[in-house]
Amino acid sequence: MKHVLAALVENKPAVLSRIINLFSRRGFNIESAAVGETEDPKISRLTVVVGGDDKVLEQVTKQLNKLIDVIKVSDLSSGDMTGRGLALIKVSVDRETMGEIIEISDIFRTKIIDVSPKSLIIEVTGTEEKIRAFIDLMRRFGIKEMAQTGLIALARGAKATTIKKEG
Amino acid sequence: MKKIGTAIILESLMEEGVEVVFGIPGGVLIPLYDEFYDSKIRHILMRHEQAAAHAADGYARASGRVGVCIATSGPGATNLVTGLATAYMDSIPVVALTGQVPTTLIGNDAFQEANITGITFSVTKHNYLVTDVKELQNTLREAFYIASTGRPGPVLVDLPKDVQTAETDYKKDIKINLPGYKPTYGGHPKQIKRAADLIISAERPVIIAGGGTIISGADEELRELSELVMIPVTTTLMGKGAFPEDHPLSLGMLGMHGTRYANYSVMNSDLVIAVGGRFSDRVTGKIESFAADAKIIHIDIDPAEIGKNVRVDLPIVGDAKNILSSITNEIKIQIKKEKTKDWLAKVKRWREEYPLSFEESGETVKPQYIIKELYEATKGEAIIVTEVGQNQMWAAQYYLCNRPRRFISSGGLGTMGYGLPAAIGAKVAKPDEMVFDISGDGSFQMNCQELATAVQNDIPVKVAVLNNGYLGMVRQWQELFYERRYSGTKLGYLPDLVKFAEAYGAFGTRVTRKSEVRSAIEEAIETDKPAIIDFRIEEEENVFPMVPAGAPLDEIIGGN
Numbered sequence: 253m254k255h256v257l258a259a260l261v262e263n264k265p266a267v268l269s270r271i272i273n274l275f276s277r278r279g280f281n282i283e284s285a286a287v288g289e290t291e292d293p294k295i296s297r298l299t300v301v302v303g304g305d306d307k308v309l310e311q312v313t314k315q316l317n318k319l320i321d322v323i324k325v326s327d328l329s330s331g332d333m334t335g336r337g338l339a340l341i342k343v344s345v346d347r348e349t350m351g352e353i354i355e356i357s358d359i360f361r362t363k364i365i366d367v368s369p370k371s372l373i374i375e376v377t378g379t380e381e382k383i384r385a386f387i388d389l390m391r392r393f394g395i396k397e398m399a400q401t402g403l404i405a406l407a408r409g410a411k412a413t414t415i416k417k418e419g
Numbered sequence: 420m421k422k423i424g425t426a427i428i429l430e431s432l433m434e435e436g437v438e439v440v441f442g443i444p445g446g447v448l449i450p451l452y453d454e455f456y457d458s459k460i461r462h463i464l465m466r467h468e469q470a471a472a473h474a475a476d477g478y479a480r481a482s483g484r485v486g487v488c489i490a491t492s493g494p495g496a497t498n499l500v501t502g503l504a505t506a507y508m509d510s511i512p513v514v515a516l517t518g519q520v521p522t523t524l525i526g527n528d529a530f531q532e533a534n535i536t537g538i539t540f541s542v543t544k545h546n547y548l549v550t551d552v553k554e555l556q557n558t559l560r561e562a563f564y565i566a567s568t569g570r571p572g573p574v575l576v577d578l579p580k581d582v583q584t585a586e587t588d589y590k591k592d593i594k595i596n597l598p599g600y601k602p603t604y605g606g607h608p609k610q611i612k613r614a615a616d617l618i619i620s621a622e623r624p625v626i627i628a629g630g631g632t633i634i635s636g637a638d639e640e641l642r643e644l645s646e647l648v649m650i651p652v653t654t655t656l657m658g659k660g661a662f663p664e665d666h667p668l669s670l671g672m673l674g675m676h677g678t679r680y681a682n683y684s685v686m687n688s689d690l691v692i693a694v695g696g697r698f699s700d701r702v703t704g705k706i707e708s709f710a711a712d713a714k715i716i717h718i719d720i721d722p723a724e725i726g727k728n729v730r731v732d733l734p735i736v737g738d739a740k741n742i743l744s745s746i747t748n749e750i751k752i753q754i755k756k757e758k759t760k761d762w763l764a765k766v767k768r769w770r771e772e773y774p775l776s777f778e779e780s781g782e783t784v785k786p787q788y789i790i791k792e793l794y795e796a797t798k799g800e801a802i803i804v805t806e807v808g809q810n811q812m813w814a815a816q817y818y819l820c821n822r823p824r825r826f827i828s829s830g831g832l833g834t835m836g837y838g839l840p841a842a843i844g845a846k847v848a849k850p851d852e853m854v855f856d857i858s859g860d861g862s863f864q865m866n867c868q869e870l871a872t873a874v875q876n877d878i879p880v881k882v883a884v885l886n887n888g889y890l891g892m893v894r895q896w897q898e899l900f901y902e903r904r905y906s907g908t909k910l911g912y913l914p915d916l917v918k919f920a921e922a923y924g925a926f927g928t929r930v931t932r933k934s935e936v937r938s939a940i941e942e943a944i945e946t947d948k949p950a951i952i953d954f955r956i957e958e959e960e961n962v963f964p965m966v967p968a969g970a971p972l973d974e975i976i977g978g979n
Contacts, residue, residue, distance in 0.1 A: 262599060265548075266536065273540045307726070314723035320545040320565060323599040415598060 254283065255309045256329045256405050258413045259298040262321040263289060270319055271298065280304070280312050284337075284402030295323065295415070299335075299404045301380075326413045328405050335405035338377045340365075341387065344394035345372050353393055360386045371396055422589040424552045424582050425454040428516070430589060431559040432460055437487050439847055440516075441465055441474040445491020446531060447518035447580040463847065463876050466868040468495050470840035472502020472573075473866070475513045477844030479506075480827045481802060483636070485567050486511070486844060491518040493531030496577075497538065501834060503573045504542035508831025509657060510634060512571035514562050515543075521581040522550050536577050544572030552585035557593055564595055569602030570721040571634060602720060606735040606742035613733055614692075614716050614742075615749035621690035621714075623762045624650045627673065627702070630657030630830065631695015631719060632739050633823040638662065640743035641694065647747060649759045651766050653681040655696050656815055659826040664819035665799075670766070671775070671819075674702040675966045676812040679773035679975055682966065684766050686973040688713045695719060695739045698728040699831065704972035718742050775816055776978060777963075782932045786810070786885045786956045789936055790817035793855065793883060796940045801853040802827065802845050806838035806862030808892035810885045812962040814857040836865025842880040843873055853881070853944065860886040860913050870923040873949040881943045882951045884916060887958045895961045899976075916953035926950040 261267050268287055275282050283301040290297045302312050309327065316325045328335075345353060350372075357364060357374055360382065366373035376386045380403055387398070407413065422430065428451060432440070439461040444452040455462045465471040468490040475486030490499050496517040506513045520529040536546045545565050547558045555578075562574040618624060632641055632654075638661050645652050645668050652662040653670040662669055670681035682704075685691060691713045696702065703709040706729060714732040717725050718739055725734040735742050777787040790813050793801070803818050805811040805828040820826040827845055829837040842856040863884050873880050885891075894908040920927025926946040930939045930953065943950035963977030 269537065270540055277541045310726060311723065318721070318723050320597060320600045 253303070253305060254329070255302050255304075255327060256333060256335060256403065257300045257302060257313065257316070258326050258328050258405065259300070259316055259322055260290065260324045260413060260415060261296050261298055262323065263294050263296045264321055267296065267321045268298075270321065271316070274315055274319065278311065278315055280308065286402035286404050288404075297413075299402060301403050323415055324413060326407075328407055331411070332408045333405050334408055335379060335403045336377055337380055337383050337401050337403045338375065339383050339387065339398060339400040341374045341376065341390055341398045342396040343372050343374060343390050344370060344396055346370070349393050353390070356386075356389055362386065420589050421586050423584055423586050424555055424578070425451045425584070427552070427555050427587070427589055428559065428578070428583070429454045429458050429460065431556060432487065435485065435559075435563045437485070439463060439478070440487040440489055441471040441478070441844065442489025443468055443471060443491065443495060445495045445518055447520060448489070448491045450580065450583040451489070451516075451518070451578070463843075463872065465840065465872050467866065468498035469502050469836070470866050470869045470872070472499045472513065472515065473505065473834075473837050473840035474844035474847070475515070476502060476506045476511050477804060477827055477841030478848045479511050479513055479844075480841070481824055481845035482848035483824060484512075484848070485563055486513045487516070488513065489516045491531065492520055492535075493533045496535035497533050499575075500539060500542060503539055503575065505829050505832045505834045505837060506573040507542045507544065509630060509829065510571050511573065512566040513573040514566050515573060515575040517575060517577050519548065519577045519579040522579045523581065525579065535575065539575050542573070543575050546575040546577070548577040548579075549582050550579065552582050552587045555582060555587070556590060560593055561595055561597060565597070565600065569600070570631075603722070603736050604720070604738040604741055606718070606737035606745060608745075610733060610735045611742060611745045612749055614735060614746050617690055617714060617716060617733060618648055618650070618692065618746065619750060619753060619758075622758060623688045624648070624690040624692060624759065625670075625684050625688040626650050626652040627685065627691060627693045627696055628652055628654045628658040628661040629694060629696020630655065632658055632661035633695075635695060635720070635739035636823070637694065637740035637743050638823050640740055640747065642666075644743050644747045644750070647750060647754065649763060650692070651684055651763065653677065653685065655699070655702050655830070656828060657830040658696065659815060660820040660823045663821040665821060670770075672815050673972075675704070675968070676816065676962050676964065678775055678816075679964050679978065680766060680769035682972045682975060683769045683773075685710050686971070687765075690714050690716070692716045693718065694743065697724045700968075703729060704966050704970055704974075708971040773978075780933060780957065782934065784930060784933050784936060784954055784956045786813045786954070786960055787817050788933065789883065789885065789954055789956070790814055790857065792936050793857075793940055794818050796937060796944065797853055797855070801825075801855045802849060804828070804838050804842040804845055804854060804856045806856070806858045807833045807835045808859050808862060808890070809895065809960075809962050810857050810859040810862065810891075812892075813885070816962075818857075835862040838862060839866050839869045839880070839882060840872075842882070843869060843878050846878045846880050856880060856882045858882050858884045859891055860884055860888065860910055861890040864913070867919070870920070870925055870949060870951070874924045879947055879949050881949070883940075884951060884953050885956050886913065886916070886953055887956050887960065888913070889958060892962070894959070898959065898961070900967070916951055920951040924948070927953065929953040929955065931955045
């Protein structure tokens, strides 16, 4: 069972290493983690995809909350959420395969961001499933190298993971 | 008003009410130590940084205040790690100040540089590297606040040399801003009501009091609840002293080396009320069979402890003192007495049938006998500090403890070498109390250099070394589970402890016969000096009763 957690954390040095250290120390199985600044530059948002049953999820949430720099944690997968990742894939090409690769890329609405006689770099964004499907299709052409972000996600609708302003 | 970093540190320590620190200076700490030279804060020079952390920890456990230790960069800081881990596992408020190389050199593998914040992530509640003197005052305030509130724990503040010597404004009044840190103190009223209902309707209830009961200062509230409903109370090692052990409702300690009657009571109960404990494997035995017929109420200030190890039917997050008194008030409205009468009769039969016992000897010296004599000689009024292993378990079994903060032991981490420095810290916190470190010959040698600290600073702690020539607890397991193959456990050589004591300027005596036990203890008590008693005990005496690791709590071997 996979869960997507969003954590608002103080944008301070070493926060990410505290979190990663916690995951490894407690033996949590993290599939991906992505972090970046929020609308408030003092706050960063971390999205983690974690595998495990409800008990594991409860511990991950509670242990994250215990870190002083972690302000709020929510389980996005418990409600309706929308998540996206991004991958950059460098694929081998020749005259014969060029057309087919571009065709598939169009179907997936990707962007080709670099072209050379022997390779293309394709940028694909979307859900984890879409990215995985695209990568699988590219394999037979030969993937030279590849980089992926972790999943980032927001809850659908007006509901938001934010910090209550006090006073 | 402008001040330099070191002056801000001292000023902040004074504002936090710190009277004493335990430390060792070093190259990058010379500016800070220069400040201590004419400060009102007492600095106790230790002989090893690990001992400085343990002393701060012992001070905190005995006093309930934050203990402070200081170490220099690099090896000084890394030497603190075991002490911080010890304090972390047992939720002890300690603030560690470490020197660091100047910010301009950090990351360059400078002389005596270590990434101590990185190293201590997992053994501190929080830690800081101060890179700007403007953040120094706030950081120190936060460090003390975090260490001492919620579930307490150690906090480390790393202080680069150039931050110590830089100048900034010292503010009279600063506010703490920690949006991610809001401990819960009051229990949820609905949960409290439910707990009261469960307790009233229970027929075979038992309370397990852990270290959190002591930290919270909830001993009186615990006693009130127990007496109101007539619920027997067992404590964990960390909870020893939370409930008077000579009370008729006391079951003593539970767990691996707990009393049979405590373990049987828990296993046969229909309601476990756990207060400020974390259901460690040493307490539960085989987790699947732990109190299988009981509902479990778990009261703890740390929500992450709830449901971590055992299934919990009713969690209450908050401070034990508040919650216990709310539950008691709730019960008072509707109590029907005598509900536990049959249960208490059953518990009483277990108690009579399976008392703690050991085989009396002729003239050889039994460790259990020593502890009993020590209890008599000190009228049960000494602060007992222990090392780890057999000595610790015999002390826990035979030295009854009636008040909180008088039994000090490394429970979670199980740190050998903890006892002597922690005893020094406890004695500094409570100079008018008798402080006894119950030790083994293995543990004693792990921090025996601290005898110098005790003598130099006139801290007359007493050490009872239960000397059996072995790393006794491991030897016991080898005897029971590894066909007596004593691999690596025979210590074989130990310096003459009487001469050792005398060489350090302390008092030393040796006991080889049962008849000498009492007089040696009395001699050690009478001397003004730190004292060591070398008790030559029976080499292969075992700690019983015992629940083998991983076995159900009621599958008990030994001790009748």
